[in-house]
Amino acid sequence: MIVPYKKTLRTVPVVALRGSVVFPLTEAILNFGRPKSKAAVQSAFQGDRLLAVFAQKDARIAAPTKEDLYTVGTLVTIQQVMPTDMETHVLVNGVAKIRLVTMEREEPFLVAHVEEMPIDIRDNEEERALIKQITELFKKAINLGKPLEPTHMVMRLVSGSALDAAEVVSQIASLLEIKTSDKQALLEEQDFKKLAEKVHECLAQEVNVLEIERTIQVKTQRRFEEQMRKAMLRERRRTIDEELGEAEDQDEITQLRKKIDAAGMPKDVEEKANKELERLAQMSPHNPEGGYLRNYLDWLVEMPWSVLTPNNVSIAHAARVLEEDHHGLEKAKERILEFLAVMKVKQDSKNQKSKISKLAARAINQKSEDGETKAGEKDGKSEPVSPTILCFIGPPGVGKTSIGKSIARALGRKFVRISLGGVRDEAEIRGHRRTYVGALPGRIVQGIRNAGTRNPIFMLDEIDKIGIDFRGDPSAALLEALDPEQNREFSDHYLEVPFDLSQVMFICTGNMLDTIPPALRDRLEVIRFPGYTEEEKYHIARRFLWPKQIEAHGLSGRHIEITPQAIREVIRHYTRESGVRNIERNLATMCRKIARRVAEGKDVVRQITLNQVHEFLGVQKFTSLLAERRNEAGVATGLAVTPTGGEILFVEVALMPGKGRLTLTGQLGDVMQESAKAAFSYARSHWGTFGLVRDFAKDIDVHIHVPEGAVPKDGPSAGIALATALISALTKIPVRADIGLTGEITLRGRVLEIGGVKEKVIAAHSAGIKTVILPKDNKKDLEDIPEKIKGEIKFVFASELEEVLKVALTRPLSKEQKETPRTTPAYLAVS
Numbered sequence: 001m002i003v004p005y006k007k008t009l010r011t012v013p014v015v016a017l018r019g020s021v022v023f024p025l026t027e028a029i030l031n032f033g034r035p036k037s038k039a040a041v042q043s044a045f046q047g048d049r050l051l052a053v054f055a056q057k058d059a060r061i062a063a064p065t066k067e068d069l070y071t072v073g074t075l076v077t078i079q080q081v082m083p084t085d086m087e088t089h090v091l092v093n094g095v096a097k098i099r100l101v102t103m104e105r106e107e108p109f110l111v112a113h114v115e116e117m118p119i120d121i122r123d124n125e126e127e128r129a130l131i132k133q134i135t136e137l138f139k140k141a142i143n144l145g146k147p148l149e150p151t152h153m154v155m156r157l158v159s160g161s162a163l164d165a166a167e168v169v170s171q172i173a174s175l176l177e178i179k180t181s182d183k184q185a186l187l188e189e190q191d192f193k194k195l196a197e198k199v200h201e202c203l204a205q206e207v208n209v210l211e212i213e214r215t216i217q218v219k220t221q222r223r224f225e226e227q228m229r230k231a232m233l234r235e236r237r238r239t240i241d242e243e244l245g246e247a248e249d250q251d252e253i254t255q256l257r258k259k260i261d262a263a264g265m266p267k268d269v270e271e272k273a274n275k276e277l278e279r280l281a282q283m284s285p286h287n288p289e290g291g292y293l294r295n296y297l298d299w300l301v302e303m304p305w306s307v308l309t310p311n312n313v314s315i316a317h318a319a320r321v322l323e324e325d326h327h328g329l330e331k332a333k334e335r336i337l338e339f340l341a342v343m344k345v346k347q348d349s350k351n352q353k354s355k356i357s358k359l360a361a362r363a364i365n366q367k368s369e370d371g372e373t374k375a376g377e378k379d380g381k382s383e384p385v386s387p388t389i390l391c392f393i394g395p396p397g398v399g400k401t402s403i404g405k406s407i408a409r410a411l412g413r414k415f416v417r418i419s420l421g422g423v424r425d426e427a428e429i430r431g432h433r434r435t436y437v438g439a440l441p442g443r444i445v446q447g448i449r450n451a452g453t454r455n456p457i458f459m460l461d462e463i464d465k466i467g468i469d470f471r472g473d474p475s476a477a478l479l480e481a482l483d484p485e486q487n488r489e490f491s492d493h494y495l496e497v498p499f500d501l502s503q504v505m506f507i508c509t510g511n512m513l514d515t516i517p518p519a520l521r522d523r524l525e526v527i528r529f530p531g532y533t534e535e536e537k538y539h540i541a542r543r544f545l546w547p548k549q550i551e552a553h554g555l556s557g558r559h560i561e562i563t564p565q566a567i568r569e570v571i572r573h574y575t576r577e578s579g580v581r582n583i584e585r586n587l588a589t590m591c592r593k594i595a596r597r598v599a600e601g602k603d604v605v606r607q608i609t610l611n612q613v614h615e616f617l618g619v620q621k622f623t624s625l626l627a628e629r630r631n632e633a634g635v636a637t638g639l640a641v642t643p644t645g646g647e648i649l650f651v652e653v654a655l656m657p658g659k660g661r662l663t664l665t666g667q668l669g670d671v672m673q674e675s676a677k678a679a680f681s682y683a684r685s686h687w688g689t690f691g692l693v694r695d696f697a698k699d700i701d702v703h704i705h706v707p708e709g710a711v712p713k714d715g716p717s718a719g720i721a722l723a724t725a726l727i728s729a730l731t732k733i734p735v736r737a738d739i740g741l742t743g744e745i746t747l748r749g750r751v752l753e754i755g756g757v758k759e760k761v762i763a764a765h766s767a768g769i770k771t772v773i774l775p776k777d778n779k780k781d782l783e784d785i786p787e788k789i790k791g792e793i794k795f796v797f798a799s800e801l802e803e804v805l806k807v808a809l810t811r812p813l814s815k816e817q818k819e820t821p822r823t824t825p826a827y828l829a830v831s
Contacts, residue, residue, distance in 0.1 A: 009101065012075070013040035014052045014110035018059040021183040022074045023170040024094040024119075033087045034062070040109035041081060041090055049078040052098060052114050055184050066103040066112075072188045073098055075114065094170070097187065119166055121192045130196045131165045137203045138172055144210035148175060166192070173199050177206060231284045253281045256297055264306030269497045273300050296434060299441060299495065302449055308503065309413045309453045313344035318410035325406040326399050327543060328536040331784070332392070335527050336407060339390060389482045391463070391508040391516075394529025395645040395759075397579020400509040401461060407507070408457035416447040421462035426472030429481070431494035441494040444481055448504070455503035463520075464510030475517045482506055482523045530758045531578025531645035533786050534571055534766060541567050545584045553591040560594060562587075562608040569613050573620035576766070578645025578759070590616040631737050631810050634729030638706075638721030639742040639764055639772070640713065641756030646763030648740060650707055651721045653729040658701025666706035669714025672722075676704050678747055679723035682801065683730060686749070689802075690731050702726065717754035719745030720773065723801055724808045733809045736771070740764040741808060743775040749801040753777035758784045765789045771796060773804055 015030075015037045022028050030053070032038050044051040054073035061068050076092035083089075098114040105111050121127070138157055142148065157171060173186050176199070186202075189195040260273045280293045318340050322333045392400040401417065408415035423429070432439035440446070447458060460482075466475045480486045481501055489498035508524060510516065516524070532540065542564070550556050575582040590608060593616045597604050605612055614620075634653040639646065662680050664673050683690065684697050704722065706713055721741040728735045742760055744752040753775045762785075764772050770792075774781075776799040782790065798804045806812060 008116045010050065010052075010075070010098075010114050010116070011104060011111065012050050012052045012114060013044045014054060014069075014100075014103075014112045014114075015040045016056045016064045016069055016110070017053055018056055019180050021055050021174070021180060021187055022053050022076060022092065022094055023174045023187060024074055024097050025164075025167045025170045026094045026174045027079075028076075028092055028094070028174070030090045030092060031087045032090065036063070036109045038083075038088050040111075041078065041088055043109065045078050045081050050095070051076050051078055051092065052100075052112060053092075054100060055180060059180075065106065066100065069100065070184050070188075071100045072117070072184070073100065073114075074187070075116065117190070119192065120190065121165055123165070127165060127193055127196065130193070130200060131168055134172060134196065134200050134203060135168060137200065137207055138175075141203065141207050141210060144207065144214055146206070146210060165196075169196050169199055172203060176202050178202055227286065228284065231286070235282075253277065256280075256301070259301040260297075263301045263303070265300070266305065266498075269300070269305070272497055273297060292434060292439075296494075299445075299449070300497075303445070303495075303499065304448065304452055304454045305499075307453050308455050311343070311347055311455070312412040313340055313347060314410075315341055315344065318407070321406055321410040322403070325409075326403055327539045328532060329399065329403070329529060332403070332527050332529055336390075336403070339525075340407075340411070388484070388525035389506045389508065389523055391510065391521075391524035391526045392529055393464075393510050393513050393526055395511060395531050395578035395642075397577060397581035398529045398531060399579075400529055401459065404457060404459040404507045404509070407505075411457065411505075413505070414451040414453050414456040415459070416451045416456045417459040417461055418443045418447055419461045420474070421465040422467060423474050424467040424469045424471055426474050426477045427493065429474050429477035431492045433493050434496070439494055441492050442477075444490070444501070445492045445495060445499065448499070448501075454500065455505070457505050457507065460506060460508045462510060463508040464512050464515045473517075475520050478520055479523065482508075482520065530784070531762050532580060533762055533789060534568070535786070535788055537571050537580055537583060538564070538567055540580050541571070541583050541587065545580065545587055549584065549587045549591045553588070553595045555591060555594060555598070558598070558604065558606075560604070560606060560608070562590075563610075565610055566608050566613045569610055570617070573622055574613075574617055576622050578762075586617055631734035633732050633734045634725055635737075636721045636725035636728065636735045636808065637737070637740050637769065638718045639740045639760035640715065640717065641759045646756065646759030646761070648763055648767045648769070649713065649718070649721075651718065651725040652705045652707065653725045654703045654705070655700050655729050656703070657699065660697040660699075661701045663701065663703040664705075665703070666708070667712045668706060669712065671716050672706075672714050672718055675716055675719040675745060676722045676726075678745055679719065679726050681747055682723060682745065682749055683727055685747075690727060692730060696730070702729075716744040716752075717742045717756075717760075719743060720751055720798075720801060720804050724804060727805060728809060731809075733811055735808055736810055738768070738770040739808050740767075740769040740772045741804065743773070743778075743798070743804075745801060751775045751798050751801060751804065757781035761785050761789060761793065765793055770794060771807070773798055773807060775799070 015032065017030070020028075020030075022030070032041055041051065052073055052075055054069040054071075056064050057068055057070060075095045075098045077095055078090055078092055080091040081088060082091075097117040097119070099117055101113040101115050103110065103112045135157065157168065169192070173183065173195075176183065176186075182202070186195060186198055189198065256277055257274075260270060260277065263270075263273075265273060276293055276297060280290060280297070283290045283293070315337060319333070319337055322336065326333070392403070394400055404417070405415050427442065429442045429444060431442035431445060441449075444458070448454070448456070451458075460478070463475075463478075466478075468475070481490055484502065487501035487504075490501045491498055513521065513526060542562075546562055546567075550560060570583060570586050574586050577583075590613070594604055608616075634655075636651045638649045638651055640649050641647070662677065664676050668676070680697075680702060683692075687694055687696060704726065706718075720743040723745050724735055724741055740760075742754055742757075744754055746752065757774065757778050758781065761772060771794045773796045776797040779797050782795065796803075796807050798807075
């Protein structure tokens with residue numbers, strides 16, 4: 001039967017399909033993401049809902065033209081449009097097969113003239129038999145597990161409902177798992193009989209593949225069942241061998257049981273280990289959970305539950321080791337020795353109590369059996385807790401980490417160090433749950449296991465640089481480990497059993513105390529490490545750094561010396577730091593230069609003098625900050641303290657005609673800006689004292705700048721330096737260049753106490769400052785300053801700003817100036 005066909009030409013929007021073909025008389029859901037395709041769909045949906053779909057020859061082409069499309073496609077009607085943020089989902093029904101005649105336009109979307117193609121169906125006995133075979137093959141494919149979505153058309157095919165031959169062939173052709181080009185060939189076939197034969201052939205191949213997969217699946221299932229049966233028989237045989245006493249000694253479960261017995265675990269931990277071991281013994285060798293259990297038991301048996309390194313606490317020996325390894329740091333060494341002394345006293349007291357307990361136990365055992373007290377009973381009191389956790393705070397390169405190693409050497413104990421800088425995951429500290437793939441204990445437990453002892457010296461480096469994000473707060477995870485009242489039963493998420501950390505000596509290090517959370521800071525005994533003076537740097541370089549670099553560069557046998565003048569040259573003009581790392585780097589640079597000469601067979605100097613320093617290191621990198629400074633009006637020298645130690649900073653003030661605006665530059669923080677505003681208000685309120693007109697501020701603008709604008713600066717201690725520079729600029733009286741100022745200022749002109757005196761004074765001494773003005777309340781802090789520096793710097797203590805100005809300005813305000821204010825603005829006056 002030939003279906004009546006009337007040639008029809010249509011002009012419809014066109015969309016290109018990637019990797020799919022739509023057949024007539026079928027239903028499909030299409031996803032469009034390209035702008036042109038979305039526009040075509042929207043235009044068709046708002047019109048007669050007719051859309052032409054053609055498959056692309058190459059799916060990689062993003063903007064196809066007529067040449068990139070197959071000429072035969074399908075005319076569809078849009079049933080539903082579901083737009084989303086990324087794509088548009090469209091439900092369509094195939095109407096007819098069409099041929100692309102001409103492309104009318106390509107912007108803003110494709111529009112073409114298409115011609116409908118007839119469906120040639122003869123409806124004879126041969127075709128009906130072929131359709132029946134295709135339907136039966138399709139049902140067989142469904143029974144073999146062909147993956148299909150249960151659509152309305154599929155359910156009709158499976159149920160045997162009466163369908164047109166064209167519907168059956170088109171629907172099954174659309175469900176075939178073949179390449180896009182092959183589906184396009186089926187769509188282009190004009191002879192219905194040939195189309196049905198091709199669909200029957202493709203479907204038969206697919207059924208054959210499904211039968212092979214079913215056979216493989218059955219064989220695999222049988223093999224798995226056989227392995228399970230053999231595993232069960234092996235377990236039965238192992239049980240019988242154990243009953244007969246003939247089990248092999250090398251059995252994995254037996255070996256693990258022996259390790260658990262030898263590990264010296266607490267009773268509750270041993271019970272949990274044995275329970276997990278029983279679970280492992282009952283598991284199949286092919287169970288993936290068995291690997292996790294083996295790893296867990298390995299961690300349990302390898303932990304040093306009962307291994308303790310003897311505490312060789314000798315205060316004299318510890319003092320000698322600290323002195324050998326570090327120069328200076330007298331207060332830090334003294335505090336460490338006090339810590340060790342407490343440890344020794346407690347250990348001696350514990351040993352004495354242990355002897356008394358043993359004698360008491362012997363006496364109790366001699367009592368009658370009905371006595372009230374039994375041997376070995378405890379009085380219920382817990383052992384005394386260990387001393388507070390030490391925390392070394394100081395600038396980089398001053399020896400915080402190395403002094404921890406010296407403590408370990410002095411005590412004869414293992415040393416473990418972990419760096420906490422940048423750690424953001426709580427699991428890094430307390431481990432992961434065993435349920436996660438690749439789970440491991442936290443760094444503390446890992447460090448204890450690597451040390452192989454329950455009482456190492458454990459250094460937590462850079463504790464002030466722990467981060468916080470969505471994975472948790474690592475600093476909060478440290479609270480239990482660093483609390484002497486709680487760490488007797490530290491719980492790691494991986495081990496899930498308590499581990500005693502009370503014997504571990506924790507030492508934390510950091511550059512700043514402010515970034516450590518208050519709850520964690522409360523558990524720490526802070527020992528501050530100040531920066532080194534020039535004299536201390538000289539002795540460290542001569543005693544430690546130079547011999548170390550000579551050895552590291554293979555020059556130890558050549559007896560190369562460095563003069564004191566050369567070392568001081570490196571310290572003064574090639575480095576500027578609180579620690580000694582850059583000094584060591586420069587000494588290493590000189591050793592490399594010498595090593596190259598040795599390798600080239602050239603003559604090598606035996607003594608490094610000033611000339612060799614300049615030859616090896618080049619021009620001087622730093623000069624005295626005050627070398628070229630002269631007394632200037634509006635420029636003062638302030639003192640500051642940073643995480644890297646003390647520094648000096650210059651405060652510059654410029655006056656210009658204006659309307660009383662105050663401009664602050666140099667990356668000043670909120671506190672420092674407030675100090676500048678307070679200084680300006682003080683000057684305006686004391687206009688008569690400084691010989692200024694009453695309303696001088698309305699005619700000028702004040703610009704306060706602190707150089708090195710790329711470096712953020714904040715803090716109240718620059719208050720008197722800002723006020724001095726401002727008053728100097730207003731009165732045109734220069735500030736002495738060799739004076740350093742530090743102190744907070746109030747609106748009434750009072751000078752308040754500040755911190756970091758030692759670091760600031762050391763920085764002032766290195767910069768060549770001869771006089772330092774400090775708040776009167778900071779006089780007590782001079783005890784921390786080395787005697788050599790106190791002998792070379794004059795200290796002036798002030799409680800009011802007027803006392804500061806008397807010393808800092810090159811000349812005082814005259815009596816006439818105080819009584820007779822000027823009639824011209826200060827920025828126009830000539831000093």
